[in-house]
Amino acid sequence: MTTLNNGVPIPQLGLGVFQTPEGEQTVNAVRWALQAGYRHIDTARIYGNEESVGQGMRESGLKRRQIFLTTKLWNDDIRAGRTRQAFEESMDRLGTDYIDLYLIHWPVEGWQKAWEAMEELYTQRRVRAIGVCNFQRHHLEELHSISSLKPVVDQVESSPIFTNQPLIDYAHGELRVDVEAWSPLGGTGTHLLSDPKLAEIGARYGKSAAQVVIRWHLQRGMIVIPKSVHKERIEQNFDVFDFQLSQEDMAAISAMDTGRRVGADPDDFDF
């Protein structure tokens, strides 16, 4: 458990459901994760699977308050100035009466107004915490200059191939904002997990490449939300609390950084 800068606790490891389609796949992934011990699910309006996330949560048999639930405000809703409505729609689809963490998904035109609306949701206790995604340092600085309410997190791309370390150091240091890693395993379509270096490190701990990478995120103080639709992998990805990577292994993994993003550039994107 990590404590966010507004005092709300968040499980440091959660399940991500990007590219997990509405329907049985998402319902199962969420239910399997919760049964395996996860207590944190990260979705978004644009993933199109909020109904299934809600169903998986209900099928898990856990109480709503035992689960930390994140969803995100999509770009079109930010541009259209319909934060409040989009929030209510997400809640309806999820079948819940509060969200633990509500995030601005990308810094598109109008995000400042959206933040004001999110501040209202927060002061009215409809959400337990609010934050942002894909904010660069300059976005965080602008937010700091216009609002007295800090985001609790910035969710950004980060993995061994694109560590994003300077931004993370800035957020953790001066700002005291937690950072969540998306595509923490390198996302779909990279070969990070088949890199022999990770297998070699993992072999020394009796762990897989994925477990090594998740552990690396945890030890650098990140909140991490790996995605999988496979039961065995979902369980494996949570089995990372019984070993500790050495300083040398931490450094070796960080040294895999290519400086190249896998996903979109927050300063240059067209969606």
Ligand code: A2P
């Ligand atoms: P799948 O859902 O088919 O298991 P990220 O979290 O960085 O977005 O990356 C997730 C990618 O890594 C997905 O393609 C996912 O595929 C795969 N993946 C997740 N966990 C594991 C694991 N333990 N071993 C191998 N691949 C994994």
